[in-house]
Amino acid sequence: xxxHGDDFGPWGWExxxxxxxxxxxxxxxxxxxxxxxANKLGPQLPLCLPGEPQECGRPAQQHVLAWSAHLKAVxxxxxxxxxxxxxxxxxxxxxxxxxxxxxxxxxxxxxHAPH
Numbered sequence: 272x273x274x275h276g277d278d279f280g281p282w283g284w285e286x287x288x289x290x291x292x293x294x295x296x297x298x299x300x301x302x303x304x305x306x307x308x309a310n311k312l313g314p315q316l317p318l319c320l321p322g323e324p325q326e327c328g329r330p331a332q333q334h335v336l337a338w339s340a341h342l343k344a345v346x347x348x349x350x351x352x353x354x355x356x357x358x359x360x361x362x363x364x365x366x367x368x369x370x371x372x373x374x375x376x377x378x379x380x381x382x383h384a385p386h
Contacts, residue, residue: 273317274337274341275327275329275333275334275337276333276336276337276340290332293332295321295330295331295332296331298330298331298332298334298335299320299321299331299334301331301335302320302331302332302334302335302338303320305334305335305338305339305342306334306338308342309338309341309342309345312342312345312346312349313345316338316341319334320334347364350363350364
């Protein structure tokens with residue numbers, strides 16, 4: 272996968288206060304976990320984080336975003352291929368997904384909490 276989301280524009284111009292604050296090492300660990308999960312489902316994502324054979328120079332946080340988007344697309348495609356009916360698939364990508372997302376958000380500190 273060569274798509275690192277660069278079409279959105281140069282990396283680093285946004286205000287990072289809204290994102291979870293992590294060190295580059297912590298972002299790299301998460302990026303490796305996401306890549307590993309996505310690679311289990313295929314196709315293989317490149318070894319392009321800092322210090323890896325195909326180092327691309329992008330920050331680990333950008334890899335977390337790009338590879339998470341890839342993993343989400345793979346999961347959605349698997350739902351489409353696995354559903355016994357259109358209604359069952361719509362339920363999985365709609366209410367079931369939204370419930371799980373709400374549970375995950377409740378388990379973590381709100382990043383964009385209204386004041």
